[in-house]
Amino acid sequence: MMKRIELEEVQQTLNTFLHKDIYIHLETTNGAYASHFNESINVGVFIRNANVFCTQGKIVKDKAHYRVGLKTKNGWIYAEGLTHWEIYEDKQLLMAGHDTEGRLLVALQLSETPFK
Amino acid sequence: MNKEKHVVVIYPHPDDESFGAAGTITQFRKQGVPVTYLCGTLGEMGRNMGNPIIANRETVPEIRKKELINACKLLDIDLHLLGYRDKTLEFEDVTEVALHIKSLLEKLQPSLVITHYPDHAVHPDHNALGRAAIEAVRLMDENLRPTVWAQAITNTAYEDLGKPDIVYDVEPYFDQKMAAIQAHKTQASGILSGFKRKDKSNESLREIALERLGKEAFYIWDFKS
Ligand SMILES: [Zn+2]
Numbered sequence: 515m516m517k518r519i520e521l522e523e524v525q526q527t528l529n530t531f532l533h534k535d536i537y538i539h540l541e542t543t544n545g546a547y548a549s550h551f552n553e554s555i556n557v558g559v560f561i562r563n564a565n566v567f568c569t570q571g572k573i574v575k576d577k578a579h580y581r582v583g584l585k586t587k588n589g590w591i592y593a594e595g596l597t598h599w600e601i602y603e604d605k606q607l608l609m610a611g612h613d614t615e616g617r618l619l620v621a622l623q624l625s626e627t628p629f630k
Numbered sequence: 631m632n633k634e635k636h637v638v639v640i641y642p643h644p645d646d647e648s649f650g651a652a653g654t655i656t657q658f659r660k661q662g663v664p665v666t667y668l669c670g671t672l673g674e675m676g677r678n679m680g681n682p683i684i685a686n687r688e689t690v691p692e693i694r695k696k697e698l699i700n701a702c703k704l705l706d707i708d709l710h711l712l713g714y715r716d717k718t719l720e721f722e723d724v725t726e727v728a729l730h731i732k733s734l735l736e737k738l739q740p741s742l743v744i745t746h747y748p749d750h751a752v753h754p755d756h757n758a759l760g761r762a763a764i765e766a767v768r769l770m771d772e773n774l775r776p777t778v779w780a781q782a783i784t785n786t787a788y789e790d791l792g793k794p795d796i797v798y799d800v801e802p803y804f805d806q807k808m809a810a811i812q813a814h815k816t817q818a819s820g821i822l823s824g825f826k827r828k829d830k831s832n833e834s835l836r837e838i839a840l841e842r843l844g845k846e847a848f849y850i851w852d853f854k855s
Contacts, residue, residue, distance in 0.1 A: 516686050539687065540717070543677055560717075561676065600686055608686050615820050616681035623687060630688070 516598040516610065519580050521573055524599050527607050528571040531624045537563045538584075539623040560574070563579060563628045566591065582609060582622055593622035634663045635741040638776070639707075640731065640763040642670030642719055642746075642755035644698035645817045647705070648810035650781055651744055653800020654846045655705050658806070665707040666738055668731065669698060670759045675716040678820035685816050693816055698755060701813035705805070710734065720758035727758075731766035740776045743767055745810035747849060750782035764851055767846060787847075794847035801844055808836060811843075 541556035570585035573596075584591040595611035602608050606625040610618050623629065636837060637658050639647055647655065647667050655665050655686045672691040679685040685693045695711075702709040712730065713721065735743070746760030767778050782791055800807055812818045822835045833841075 516683050541687070543673075543675075546675055558717075598683065602686065602688050606688065608688065610679075610686065612679060612683060615823055616679045616683045616821050618677040618679055618687070621687050 516600045516608070516612075519573075519596060519599050519609070521580070524573050524580075524582075524609065526606075527599075527601060528573060528584075528624075529573055529624070531607065532568050534626065535565060535567055537625045537628050538566055538591065539563065539625075539629050540593065540619065541621040542593075542619065544619070545617065557591055579611060580609075591622070593620055595620045596622065631738065634658060636738060637663055637665045637742045638668060638669045638735065638740040639665060639668070639736055640743060640745040640759060642714070642753070643673045643676070643716065643810070644669055644701070645673070645814040645821070646756070647707075648678045648701050648807065648814060649821070649843060650746075650783070651846055652807035653706060653803040653846075654744070654798050654811040655707060656800075656803040657798065659706050665705070666710060666740070667702060667707055668710050668712055670712045670719060670732060670755065671714045671716040672698075672711070673716050673817075676817065678817045680816040681819050687759060690816070690849070694814070694847045697814045697816065700825055704810050704813055717755060719755045719762075720725070722762075724758075724762050727762035728765035728769060731763055732769050735766060735770065735776070736774070736798060742779065743776045744779045744781065744848065747780035747782035747787075747791070750784045750787055752783050756783070767851075768847075775853065778851035778853075780800040780851050781846075781848050791849060795850040796848040799844065800846050800847045801840065804836075804844065807843065808839060811839065 533544045539562045541560035560566040567587045568584045572583055573579045580596040581594045596609045599609045606623060609624045612618055639651055641647055658665050672692045674691045675689055693810055744757040745763040748761040749759050751757050764778055767775055822839055825838045
């Protein structure tokens with residue numbers, strides 16, 4: 515079950531994914547109906563099972579939301595607006611940001627094995 | 631209206647059948663017409679996680695599959711999953727998807743197919759699967775082709791396409807429609823509250839739904855032009 519982020523716990527879990535090959539799922543979306551209901555445009559991106567090697571990983575609090583930055587061998591991975599987390603099936607670190615209606619806005623997930 | 635032999639509904643997401651056609655489906659089932667839903671994906675990338683949040687990105691497919699099975703039970707229809715992935719349908723090969731659907735239609739032999747109207751169905755998956763479904767029927771032997779009802783859901787559908795050929799006022803079946811929508815527990819409230827208008831903040835979800843979803847309209851696809 516996704517629960518509110520606890521900075522210390524998430525940081526400790528992040529540390530276990532450093533210095534090894536891992537898979538990430540990174541996503542952000544404002545929904546496929548954003549431009550249907552108002553004037554905005556649909557914005558979304560996802561990458562699933564990108565294989566990366568992280569040397570540093572840090573979670574930072576900003577008011578009610580959190581940011582996570584992962585330093586990889588050749589670059590960076592970044593997510594903003596995270597509110598919830600969960601260790602899924604004992605091994606995958608799921609982090610996500612939701613709006614007040616429970617709609618997912620952003621997700622960053624780490625796993626040592628590919629996501630299904 | 632002639633009595634249909636078998637109706638096949640082809641939409642990409644668990645919940646499209648309930649939001650889009652639950653009233654029409656209920657009417658066919660009342661007439662004893664078998665209805666089969668070919669559901670394209672499991673809505674794996676859906677962003678409604680329930681309110682309060684009960685799903686996550688990894689559990690969404692299983693949860694939505696269960697919700698879909700419940701909705702299909704309520705609607706009393708058969709379900710067949712096509713096995714594609716949410717948000718990716720438009721990047722699949724259209725002919726491949728069409729041949730997949732065609733093989734199923736040849737087995738089911740429907741007299742009527744209901745799907746989305748390509749380019750007029752808002753979500754890229756709706757447009758892509760509608761296109762593939764229509765292509766599937768076009769590839770069938772002309773004598774075996776079912777009628778196709780295409781559903782347009784853009785805000786400008788009437789201006790763009792003219793008046794739909796079939797408009798069902800589904801208010802008599804609206805309790806069944808609401809029950810089917812609410813079987814999609816993680817989706818229903820998030821989507822229905824998206825319909826809410828600022829000037830009418832005390833409307834109930836049922837009122838909002840009746841206003842937005844009380845009519846189900848379709849265009850009969852013309853394979854000749
Ligand atoms: Zn849909």
